[in-house]
Amino acid sequence: xxxxxxxxxxxxxxxxxxxxxxxxxxxxxxxxxxxHLNDIDVYQDKDPYKSFSKASIGGINPLIYHQDNWKWQRxxxxxxxxxxxxxxxxxxxxxxREKLRKYALKKLLIHSYEHYxxxxxxxxxxxxxxxxxxxxxxxxxxxxxxxDPYNNFASLIKKEESRKLSRNPEAIxxxxxxxxxxxxxxxxxxxxxxxxxYNEWFVNKAYxxxxxxxxxxxxxxxxxDTVPNVGKGSSFDKxxxxxxxxxxxxxxxxxxxxxxxxxxxxxxxxELKELSxxxxxxxx
Numbered sequence: 343x344x345x346x347x348x349x350x351x352x353x354x355x356x357x358x359x360x361x362x363x364x365x366x367x368x369x370x371x372x373x374x375x376x377x378h379l380n381d382i383d384v385y386q387d388k389d390p391y392k393s394f395s396k397a398s399i400g401g402i403n404p405l406i407y408h409q410d411n412w413k414w415q416r417x418x419x420x421x422x423x424x425x426x427x428x429x430x431x432x433x434x435x436x437x438x439r440e441k442l443r444k445y446a447l448k449k450l451l452i453h454s455y456e457h458y459x460x461x462x463x464x465x466x467x468x469x470x471x472x473x474x475x476x477x478x479x480x481x482x483x484x485x486x487x488x489x490d491p492y493n494n495f496a497s498l499i500k501k502e503e504s505r506k507l508s509r510n511p512e513a514i515x516x517x518x519x520x521x522x523x524x525x526x527x528x529x530x531x532x533x534x535x536x537x538x539x540y541n542e543w544f545v546n547k548a549y550x551x552x553x554x555x556x557x558x559x560x561x562x563x564x565x566x567d568t569v570p571n572v573g574k575g576s577s578f579d580k581x582x583x584x585x586x587x588x589x590x591x592x593x594x595x596x597x598x599x600x601x602x603x604x605x606x607x608x609x610x611x612x613e614l615k616e617l618s619x620x621x622x623x624x625x626x
Protein backbone atom coordinates (compact mmCIF):
# COMPACT_ATOMS: atom_id res chain seq x y z
CA UNK A 343 0.00 0.00 0.00
CA UNK A 344 1.30 3.46 -0.91
CA UNK A 345 1.85 6.16 1.72
CA UNK A 346 -1.17 8.44 2.22
CA UNK A 347 -0.34 10.26 5.50
CA UNK A 348 2.95 11.75 6.62
CA UNK A 349 1.68 12.11 10.20
CA UNK A 350 -1.36 10.26 11.55
CA UNK A 351 -2.66 11.42 14.94
CA UNK A 352 -5.56 9.84 16.80
CA UNK A 353 -6.73 12.14 19.57
CA UNK A 354 -8.65 11.17 22.71
CA UNK A 355 -10.18 13.26 25.49
CA UNK A 356 -13.36 14.04 27.35
CA UNK A 357 -15.58 16.83 26.08
CA UNK A 358 -14.65 20.31 27.28
CA UNK A 359 -11.10 19.18 28.06
CA UNK A 360 -9.44 21.48 25.52
CA UNK A 361 -9.45 19.02 22.61
CA UNK A 362 -10.43 21.53 19.94
CA UNK A 363 -8.00 24.22 21.09
CA UNK A 364 -5.10 21.78 21.13
CA UNK A 365 -5.99 20.17 17.78
CA UNK A 366 -6.30 23.58 16.12
CA UNK A 367 -2.93 24.58 17.58
CA UNK A 368 -1.29 21.35 16.30
CA UNK A 369 -2.67 22.00 12.82
CA UNK A 370 -1.11 25.48 12.88
CA UNK A 371 2.30 24.01 13.81
CA UNK A 372 2.15 21.71 10.79
CA UNK A 373 2.15 24.48 8.18
CA UNK A 374 0.96 22.16 5.43
CA UNK A 375 -2.15 20.44 4.13
CA UNK A 376 -4.31 18.63 6.65
CA UNK A 377 -7.49 16.64 7.23
CA HIS A 378 -9.19 16.69 10.63
CA LEU A 379 -12.01 14.18 11.18
CA ASN A 380 -13.71 15.47 14.31
CA ASP A 381 -15.80 13.70 16.96
CA ILE A 382 -15.92 10.27 15.35
CA ASP A 383 -18.89 8.11 16.32
CA VAL A 384 -17.46 4.59 16.52
CA TYR A 385 -20.90 3.22 17.41
CA GLN A 386 -22.36 4.50 14.13
CA ASP A 387 -19.54 3.26 11.88
CA LYS A 388 -16.04 2.03 12.63
CA ASP A 389 -14.67 3.89 9.59
CA PRO A 390 -13.55 7.43 10.62
CA TYR A 391 -14.18 8.78 7.12
CA LYS A 392 -17.85 7.76 7.42
CA SER A 393 -18.61 8.59 11.05
CA PHE A 394 -17.07 12.00 11.74
CA SER A 395 -19.22 14.84 13.01
CA LYS A 396 -17.32 17.42 10.95
CA ALA A 397 -14.37 17.18 8.58
CA SER A 398 -11.99 20.13 8.19
CA ILE A 399 -9.80 20.09 5.09
CA GLY A 400 -7.06 22.59 4.38
CA GLY A 401 -4.45 23.04 1.68
CA ILE A 402 -5.77 20.27 -0.63
CA ASN A 403 -7.05 20.97 -4.13
CA PRO A 404 -10.89 20.75 -3.84
CA LEU A 405 -11.12 19.22 -7.34
CA ILE A 406 -9.81 16.06 -5.68
CA TYR A 407 -12.57 15.60 -3.12
CA HIS A 408 -15.48 18.00 -3.81
CA GLN A 409 -18.25 16.53 -5.98
CA ASP A 410 -20.74 19.22 -7.06
CA ASN A 411 -20.37 22.13 -9.51
CA TRP A 412 -19.21 24.48 -6.75
CA LYS A 413 -15.87 22.70 -6.87
CA TRP A 414 -14.70 25.08 -9.60
CA GLN A 415 -15.42 28.12 -7.45
CA ARG A 416 -13.57 26.43 -4.61
CA UNK A 417 -10.72 25.61 -6.97
CA UNK A 418 -10.32 29.28 -7.90
CA UNK A 419 -10.15 30.20 -4.20
CA UNK A 420 -7.57 27.46 -3.73
CA UNK A 421 -5.46 28.89 -6.58
CA UNK A 422 -5.60 32.31 -4.91
CA UNK A 423 -4.77 30.86 -1.47
CA UNK A 424 -3.55 27.27 -1.28
CA UNK A 425 -4.19 27.23 2.50
CA UNK A 426 -7.95 27.71 2.06
CA UNK A 427 -9.92 25.49 4.45
CA UNK A 428 -13.35 23.88 4.03
CA UNK A 429 -15.72 22.24 6.49
CA UNK A 430 -18.02 19.27 5.79
CA UNK A 431 -20.74 17.77 7.97
CA UNK A 432 -21.36 14.09 8.70
CA UNK A 433 -24.16 13.83 6.11
CA UNK A 434 -22.51 15.95 3.44
CA UNK A 435 -23.18 14.60 -0.04
CA UNK A 436 -20.60 16.74 -1.84
CA UNK A 437 -17.58 15.19 -0.16
CA UNK A 438 -15.99 12.24 -1.95
CA ARG A 439 -14.71 10.38 1.09
CA GLU A 440 -12.92 7.66 -0.85
CA LYS A 441 -10.90 10.11 -2.91
CA LEU A 442 -10.01 12.07 0.22
CA ARG A 443 -9.02 8.86 2.02
CA LYS A 444 -6.75 7.76 -0.85
CA TYR A 445 -5.25 11.18 -1.53
CA ALA A 446 -1.47 11.11 -1.15
CA LEU A 447 0.22 12.77 0.50
CA LYS A 448 -1.70 14.28 3.41
CA LYS A 449 0.89 16.01 5.55
CA LEU A 450 -1.29 15.73 8.66
CA LEU A 451 -4.31 13.54 9.40
CA ILE A 452 -6.05 13.94 12.77
CA HIS A 453 -9.00 11.78 13.79
CA SER A 454 -10.49 12.66 17.17
CA TYR A 455 -12.61 10.67 19.62
CA GLU A 456 -14.50 12.48 22.39
CA HIS A 457 -16.01 11.27 25.64
CA TYR A 458 -15.45 7.55 25.15
CA UNK A 459 -14.42 4.83 27.48
CA UNK A 460 -10.92 4.38 26.09
CA UNK A 461 -11.44 0.63 25.87
CA UNK A 462 -14.38 1.22 23.49
CA UNK A 463 -12.54 3.65 21.22
CA UNK A 464 -9.39 1.52 21.00
CA UNK A 465 -10.84 -1.94 20.45
CA UNK A 466 -8.61 -4.42 18.54
CA UNK A 467 -10.72 -4.19 15.39
CA UNK A 468 -9.46 -0.66 14.75
CA UNK A 469 -5.80 -1.62 14.85
CA UNK A 470 -6.48 -4.63 12.64
CA UNK A 471 -8.11 -2.43 9.99
CA UNK A 472 -6.23 0.85 10.56
CA UNK A 473 -4.60 1.00 7.13
CA UNK A 474 -7.87 0.04 5.46
CA UNK A 475 -9.66 2.90 7.24
CA UNK A 476 -7.10 5.70 7.09
CA UNK A 477 -4.33 4.55 4.78
CA UNK A 478 -0.63 3.96 5.35
CA UNK A 479 1.20 6.52 7.51
CA UNK A 480 4.84 7.43 7.85
CA UNK A 481 4.41 8.36 11.54
CA UNK A 482 1.56 7.76 13.97
CA UNK A 483 0.76 9.07 17.42
CA UNK A 484 -2.05 8.59 19.94
CA UNK A 485 -2.68 11.85 21.80
CA UNK A 486 -4.30 11.64 25.21
CA UNK A 487 -5.57 15.03 26.38
CA UNK A 488 -6.55 15.50 30.00
CA UNK A 489 -7.79 18.54 31.92
CA ASP A 490 -8.10 18.71 35.67
CA PRO A 491 -11.46 17.20 36.70
CA TYR A 492 -12.79 20.25 38.55
CA ASN A 493 -12.52 22.68 35.64
CA ASN A 494 -13.47 19.94 33.17
CA PHE A 495 -16.72 19.24 35.02
CA ALA A 496 -17.38 22.96 35.53
CA SER A 497 -17.26 23.44 31.75
CA LEU A 498 -19.51 20.42 31.19
CA ILE A 499 -22.04 21.84 33.64
CA LYS A 500 -21.85 25.32 32.09
CA LYS A 501 -22.31 23.87 28.61
CA GLU A 502 -25.81 22.85 29.71
CA GLU A 503 -24.86 19.20 29.68
CA SER A 504 -25.93 18.99 33.32
CA ARG A 505 -29.08 17.09 32.32
CA LYS A 506 -27.00 14.26 30.87
CA LEU A 507 -24.55 14.50 33.74
CA SER A 508 -27.24 14.43 36.41
CA ARG A 509 -28.65 11.15 35.06
CA ASN A 510 -25.38 9.37 35.70
CA PRO A 511 -22.50 11.60 36.81
CA GLU A 512 -20.65 8.56 38.11
CA ALA A 513 -20.24 7.33 34.51
CA ILE A 514 -18.41 10.55 33.51
CA UNK A 515 -16.34 10.43 36.69
CA UNK A 516 -15.38 6.88 35.73
CA UNK A 517 -14.34 8.06 32.25
CA UNK A 518 -12.12 10.78 33.75
CA UNK A 519 -10.49 8.24 36.09
CA UNK A 520 -9.88 5.89 33.15
CA UNK A 521 -8.20 8.69 31.16
CA UNK A 522 -6.08 9.64 34.20
CA UNK A 523 -4.89 6.06 34.71
CA UNK A 524 -3.86 5.78 31.07
CA UNK A 525 -2.09 9.16 31.35
CA UNK A 526 -0.11 7.89 34.34
CA UNK A 527 0.75 4.59 32.68
CA UNK A 528 -1.43 2.52 35.01
CA UNK A 529 -3.09 1.09 31.89
CA UNK A 530 -1.68 0.67 28.40
CA UNK A 531 -4.30 1.00 25.66
CA UNK A 532 -2.18 3.13 23.32
CA UNK A 533 0.87 1.96 21.39
CA UNK A 534 2.21 5.42 20.56
CA UNK A 535 0.86 7.58 23.38
CA UNK A 536 1.77 11.21 23.85
CA UNK A 537 0.20 12.77 26.95
CA UNK A 538 -0.99 16.37 26.89
CA UNK A 539 -1.83 18.08 30.16
CA TYR A 540 -4.24 20.83 29.06
CA ASN A 541 -3.59 22.95 32.15
CA GLU A 542 0.16 22.94 31.48
CA TRP A 543 -0.31 23.39 27.73
CA PHE A 544 -2.41 26.49 28.36
CA VAL A 545 0.17 28.33 30.48
CA ASN A 546 3.59 26.96 29.50
CA LYS A 547 5.22 27.86 26.18
CA ALA A 548 8.20 25.55 26.79
CA TYR A 549 5.79 22.65 27.39
CA UNK A 550 4.04 23.38 24.09
CA UNK A 551 7.38 23.41 22.31
CA UNK A 552 8.22 19.95 23.70
CA UNK A 553 4.91 18.65 22.31
CA UNK A 554 5.74 19.86 18.79
CA UNK A 555 9.18 18.26 19.04
CA UNK A 556 7.60 14.93 20.08
CA UNK A 557 5.26 15.15 17.06
CA UNK A 558 8.06 16.06 14.66
CA UNK A 559 6.55 19.49 13.93
CA UNK A 560 8.15 22.93 13.77
CA UNK A 561 7.21 25.08 16.76
CA UNK A 562 5.70 28.47 15.92
CA UNK A 563 2.98 28.64 18.61
CA UNK A 564 0.59 29.85 15.91
CA UNK A 565 -3.04 29.35 16.91
CA UNK A 566 -2.43 29.54 20.66
CA ASP A 567 -4.75 32.56 20.91
CA THR A 568 -7.46 31.15 18.64
CA VAL A 569 -10.79 29.91 20.04
CA PRO A 570 -12.03 27.29 17.53
CA ASN A 571 -15.68 27.61 16.57
CA VAL A 572 -15.96 23.79 16.52
CA GLY A 573 -17.89 22.86 19.66
CA LYS A 574 -19.20 26.46 19.71
CA GLY A 575 -16.10 27.72 21.47
CA SER A 576 -15.62 28.01 25.21
CA SER A 577 -18.45 26.90 27.51
CA PHE A 578 -18.10 30.21 29.34
CA ASP A 579 -16.85 32.73 26.76
CA LYS A 580 -18.02 31.22 23.43
CA UNK A 581 -15.64 32.68 20.80
CA UNK A 582 -15.43 36.13 22.39
CA UNK A 583 -11.76 35.65 23.25
CA UNK A 584 -10.55 34.56 19.83
CA UNK A 585 -7.28 36.34 19.15
CA UNK A 586 -6.63 36.50 22.90
CA UNK A 587 -7.54 33.02 24.12
CA UNK A 588 -4.61 32.94 26.52
CA UNK A 589 -6.43 35.60 28.57
CA UNK A 590 -9.33 33.27 29.37
CA UNK A 591 -9.71 32.21 32.97
CA UNK A 592 -9.84 28.50 32.19
CA UNK A 593 -8.04 27.27 35.31
CA UNK A 594 -10.52 28.55 37.88
CA UNK A 595 -13.91 27.81 36.29
CA UNK A 596 -14.68 25.34 39.08
CA UNK A 597 -14.98 28.08 41.70
CA UNK A 598 -18.45 29.05 40.49
CA UNK A 599 -19.73 25.47 40.88
CA UNK A 600 -18.35 24.24 44.20
CA UNK A 601 -21.88 23.82 45.59
CA UNK A 602 -23.35 22.24 42.45
CA UNK A 603 -24.71 18.71 43.12
CA UNK A 604 -22.60 17.21 40.34
CA UNK A 605 -19.45 18.98 41.49
CA UNK A 606 -20.05 17.73 45.01
CA UNK A 607 -19.95 14.16 43.65
CA UNK A 608 -16.69 14.95 41.87
CA UNK A 609 -15.20 16.44 45.05
CA UNK A 610 -16.27 13.43 47.08
CA UNK A 611 -14.55 10.85 44.89
CA UNK A 612 -11.35 9.83 46.65
CA GLU A 613 -9.77 7.99 43.70
CA LEU A 614 -10.37 10.92 41.37
CA LYS A 615 -8.84 13.31 43.91
CA GLU A 616 -5.70 11.20 44.30
CA LEU A 617 -5.21 10.86 40.54
CA SER A 618 -5.85 14.57 40.00
CA UNK A 619 -3.27 15.56 42.60
CA UNK A 620 -0.69 13.23 41.05
CA UNK A 621 -1.15 14.84 37.64
CA UNK A 622 -2.03 18.46 38.44
CA UNK A 623 -1.06 18.99 42.06
CA UNK A 624 -3.48 20.46 44.58
CA UNK A 625 -6.29 22.50 43.00
CA UNK A 626 -9.27 22.51 45.36
